[in-house]
Amino acid sequence: MTMTLIIGIAAFIGVTALVGGVALVLRDKPGNKIEDRLDVMTGLGVGESKGAGKKQASVLTQPLDESPGVFETVLKKVTNINLDRLLSQADASLTSLQFGITCGVMALVGAAAGLFLGLNLMLVPLNAVNPFAF
Numbered sequence: 076m077t078m079t080l081i082i083g084i085a086a087f088i089g090v091t092a093l094v095g096g097v098a099l100v101l102r103d104k105p106g107n108k109i110e111d112r113l114d115v116m117t118g119l120g121v122g123e124s125k126g127a128g129k130k131q132a133s134v135l136t137q138p139l140d141e142s143p144g145v146f147e148t149v150l151k152k153v154t155n156i157n158l159d160r161l162l163s164q165a166d167a168s169l170t171s172l173q174f175g176i177t178c179g180v181m182a183l184v185g186a187a188a189g190l191f192l193g194l195n196l197m198l199v200p201l202n203a204v205n206p207f208a209f
Contacts, residue, residue, distance in 0.1 A: 116164065146175040 158171040189202030
């Protein structure tokens, strides 16, 4: 091996170690954020405002439009998925109705793209589910 190659390899290893060390020193501790969020969701911790986890369930804390809609009811009966809980665990700002509408619009766009591209009519439902299949 030539001396130029050895110097290049050593420089690469040194710079990689330096960048990795700086990244380890300057990074946030994500474990604490995740643990805090799980504590708030289970009711063990306090939210951003003091006492947010200790509020009683009432009309003032849970608006009347929080009742499950048709989409949520059908989803709970057909599958055993609680979409509201899933979206809250994902920290998504969507409601289950917005999520359902978004999925439906994307399926229609995929089907329309399949029809526009002149796919066989038997492949259009597949393209509606996965528009990047073709």
